[in-house]
Amino acid sequence: MYDKLPNNAPYPARGSYADGYEPVARVFARQLERGEEVGAGFTVYRRGECVVDLWGGMADVASKAPWREDTRVVLFSVTKGFVAMALHLLASRGKLDWDAPVETYWPGFARNGKEGMTVATLLGHRGGLAGLDTSLTMDDVTNPARAAVLLEALESQKPLWEAGSDQGYHAITFGMYARELFERICPGADLGEFLRRELFEPLGSDVYLGTPAQFDKDIATLYPPAKPARVAKMLTNALTQPQSTEARVLGQFVRRGSPMRRAFLNPQVPGDDVTVYNQPPARRAVLGWASATGSAHGVARAYLPFASKGKFEGQRYLKATALKSVYARQGWSQNDLVLQKPIGWSHGFCKEERHLFSPNPESFGHPGMGGALGWADPVEEIAIGYAMNFMDWRIRSPRALALCRALYDSPGVIEG
Template identity: 35%
Template sequence: MRNIDGVVENGWELVADTFRANFREGKDLGAACCVYVDGRAVVDLWGGLADRAKKRPWERDTVVAVASTTKGATAMCAHLLAERGQLDLDAPVIRYWPEFGAAGKEEIPVRYLLSHHAGLAYVDTTVTFEEACAWEPFIRALEAQKPLWTPGTEHLYHAVTYGFLVGEVVRRITGRSLGTFFAEEIAGPLGLSAWIGLPEEIETRLALIEAAPFPYNSMEDLVADFAKLMRLDPAVAAALVKDVYGPGSAFMKAGAAGGLTEENVQSRTYRAAEFPAANMFTNARSLARMYAATVSAVDGARLLQPDTVAAMSVVQTDRTRMHGVPAELLPYTKNLFRMSLGFWRATPPIHALLGPASFGHPGSGGSLGAADPEARVGFGYVTNLWAAALVDPRAIGLTAAVRKCLG
C-alpha cells in the first residue's frame, strides 16, 4: 500500500480507513482527501504517487487537475459578485455583456448561464483548441450563436461553454479574467493552492494524470450497472445510455467543445489557459477549505453569507426537460442532472454528497468538492488516476464515511 501522510482527529478514523482502502484495493495511484467541520480541518490526508514513471511521491503541496470540479469555484465567483450587489442573477446577460444579445439571446437572464438552461451547451461552428485558449474567439462564437433550444425550457450540461459564459460576465463586470478574479478574491484571501490557469512555477508540484482501466468488460455490463444504480428496467437503461451519453449525442458534443482532446488537456498550453469550466488545479485541502468557507467561518473569514448559499442551492432543473432525450424517456431523466445555480445537489445514488442540504461539484476522473450547510462541513477529494465509471466509488465511499463520522 502506498504511504499515507497527514492528520486525522479522533472520531474520524473511518475516513482515513476508507482512504487507505482505496489504495490497498488498487483504486488510487495518488490522491488526497480533506474534511473541514466548523471551519477547522479534522481530516487532511494525502498519499501515493504524483508521477508513476519517476516514482515521485504525492506531497502535502501536490496539486492536480480537477476537471469540472472547477465549475463550483467559477459559480462562487458569480455569487460573490451577486452578494456584493454587482451582479443581478435575474437581469438579462446583455446588461453586462451587450454583444451576447445577438441571434435571439437578448432576454436570457444570468441565472440560465449558471443552471445550464441557456441553450448554448456547445458551439455549432468550429472553434479550435488554440482559439479556445485565446478566449476571445470562443466568446465571439457564443455571441453569434442561436440557442439550441428556447432558453429556460430545457437543460443540458454545458460542459465547456459554462466557463466561458459565466467567465465573460465576470470579466465584463470586474475587468478581470475569471482566473484572475478567483485568484484575487477567493484563493488569495482563503490561502488556497488553487489556480484556474496554472502558473508555470507551479508545474513542479503537479501530479500527472493517468487513465484508470475501463471498469466494464462490455456495454451490457455498463448498462446493467446503470440500471441497478438508477433502479431502472434494463431496456430503459440501455436507451438512456445510448440517447443521453452515446456517440453523437448532445451531451458528447458539449464535452468536446473547444477542441478538447485527451492530448490537449495534458498540455502546458491548456494548463496555462483559462477554461473556467474545466481546468482548475488544486488539492483536496483547498477544495475543502473553499467549500467550508461557504457554510462557516474559516480563520475568521467567510466567503459567502447564508442567504447567498441558500439561494444558490435551490434546484433549477426539476422544472425543465433534458434536451435531446426522446419524450418516452424523459420521466427517467429527473435524477440524471439535479442542478442548482452552479452546483449539483445531493442526488442519491449518482451524486450522493453529505446530506440532503449538501451541494458541490464532481469532476471527470473522480474529484469532488462539496459542502453541507446543516453539518457545516467542507469536503475535498482529488486523484490522478482518472476513472470512467458512471459512479466513482472512491469519492462516494469517502463521503459515506464522513456521514457516519458525523453520526
C-alpha cells in the same frame, strides 16, 4: 504544511484524522491498498476545523514520485464550482443580479433567441446552450489572439432547446459564458487572479485557475482509462445493466449529433486525449470549465466560507443571505440529456441526488470528470476536497462516493 491531527492514517495512506473519523481513513487506505487509486488526497473540514487530511500513492508511476499533501492535479469540472464562487462574490457585492437579463451586462449576448435570458437561467444550465455550432480547437480557447473567434461563437449560438427548461448539462460552455459575463461586469479583470486575490489566497488555498509555471513540478500525472478498456467496460455495463447511467451514456456517445457529444466534444481535443487539460497550455489558460489545479486540501479550504454562511475565521467573504438561494434547487432534471442521470443546479453550483455526496439537500459544489470533488454542506458546516490522478470511467466515481458515505457514517458527524 498543516497542523497534524491526533490519529495517524492507516497504511498505506499518509496524513492524519481527528477522533471520530476513523471510518474515512480506513476507506481511503483500503482504496489505495487495493490499487483503486494511483495517487489521491482527501480533506474534510467541519465547523472550520480540519478533521480529515489524507493522501497517498504516487503522483507519477514512471518516476515513482510520491503523492504529497501539496500535490496538485487538474480538477476538470470542479473548476466550475470555483467560477460560481467568483460570481457569488459579485452578487454579494451588488455587482450581479441573478434575475437580470444577461444582456444587461453583455449586450452582444442578446442574439438568435437568447434575448431576455436571465443570468440564473444561463448559469443554471437551463439556457439550452450545452453545445456550440461553431467548431473550435484547443488553440481557439487557450490562445488570447483567438478570443474574437470564441466570442462570436458564443454570441451567435442559438439555444439547442427551449431556454428555461431542465434539459442538459453545459459541460464546457458554462465556463465560456461565465467567464465572458465576469469580464463584462469587471472590465480588465482576470477571473483567475480575482479568485486568487479575493478567495484562495486569504483562505490559504493552493488552487489556481491559470496555474503559474512555478507549480509545474507539483503537478501529478493524469491516468485516464485507456479508450479500449473504457469502451469494453461500458459495453459490459450496457449488457448487464441496460438501464444504468453508463449504459445510457454509451448510447449517446455512439449517436452522432447527440446532446452528450455536442456538450463534450467541442473544442476538439487531439486524439480525444483528456490529458491535454493537464498540459501547460491548458493549465496556464483560464478555462472556466476545466483547467483549475489544486490539492485536495486546497479544494476543501476554498469551500470553507461557502460551508459556513459566507464567513471563516472572523472574515466575511460574502453575505450570509447571498447563499440562501443555493440551498434549494433552482432547476432539476430527472434525466439530464447530457449526463443521463438526475441532476440539478443552483446559480452555478451542482445539486446532486441526496444519496451521493451528502444526505443534506442544502449541500452543493461541483464534481469533476474522473472523480475529483469540491463540496460544501452548510447544515453540518462541512467542506470536502478530493483530488486524484487515476480517472474513473463512470459519471460519478465509486471512490468519491465511498469516502463521502464513510464521512457521514462517522461518529464524528453522527455524534458531533
